Amino acid sequence: MADRNLKNRKVRKKIARLDPVLKEIFQKSISEIIKLITSQKPQKISYLPEELRFVKQMRTDLLLSVKTKAGSHIFHFEIQNYPDKLIPEKMLLYKIAIKSKYKTEPEQFLLWFGKGNPPKASYKDKSTLHRFRVIDMRKLGLKRFLGSQNTYFVLLGIVSARSKNDIELIKDRIRFLVRDEDERREVMKNLILVSDMLKIKIAREMIPKIEIPVEKTTFYKIGFEEGKKAGEERGKLKGRREGVREGIKEGLKEAILLDFELKFGNGELRKSKANELKKLLSKIDDIKKLRKIKKAIFSAGDPDEFIRKIKEIVKT
DSSP: OHHHHHHHHHHHHOOOTTHHHHHHHHHHHHHHHHHHHHSOOOSEEEEOOSEEEESEEEEOSEEEEEEETTEEEEEEEEEEOSOOTTHHHHHHHHHHHHHHHHSSOOEEEEEEOSSSOOOOSEEEOSSOEEEOEEEEGGGSOHHHHHTOSOHHHHHGGGGGOOSHHHHHHHHHHHHHHOOSHHHHHHHHHHHHHHHHHTTOOOOOOOOSOOOOOGGGSHHHHHHHHHHHHHHHHHTOHHHHHHHHHHHHHHHHHHHHHHHHHHHHOSSHHHHHHHHHHHHHHHTOOOHHHHHHHHHHGGGOSSHHHHHHHHHHHHHO
């Protein structure tokens, strides 16, 4: 059951592999984002469960309870970087589900990072008109990001960068804000990773072992939650263990792909090897071997060497 639910979620939501990274960055910069798009300074922010039930199970990107001088609010954020014609209708369903659960009408925002035009800011049929706000993060202007004291909000300015000089301004601002060397390296890892995922060219700094912890990946979290739910519903510890195992396995695969993209960057060779990598990983169910593969990427000099290492690990 857990395995089928995971596959259905993957197809239905089309989870982008940058999701766990962007989500964490948004969580760390959410106060700045709220100030930017609502002109209100949050006094208190509480994270609400992202899982909703309305006829079927739904999962938001970010759902927050926020207190400002103007009162209490529920803010719902969806982070979008690929075209989805169904997103306006989904926003309506999210609103109904949130209002049903919390008895409060949410304020909804879709944050667009993709290429081309963002989705329409409304859903309309014969009897319904639902509106929400769409913020094209690419058009906010770099100055808005650089003026922030929040390091991770500055990092998001990469979407507004138009030249190498803009990227250097972002790096300089991060260096100014973050004095601790270890913390700065962590921020720079995320900067490089997000730029790679969004196809933004950036001069890479020599950062050893840029690694995505499996616990931060989407599939790990979903697998753990699915297994826990299955165990609660059936009263069986086995369901929980199976869900956690599946989450770790898929999370490792996701983390390996993220590490691969970060280390070897873009380009046709990398893309062809990434496809080969996906096929190899799809056939591996052994968690120990997946962990070995994850470590092997750091000693591989190029994609071909990494693929060879994987094949050697599989044979053992």
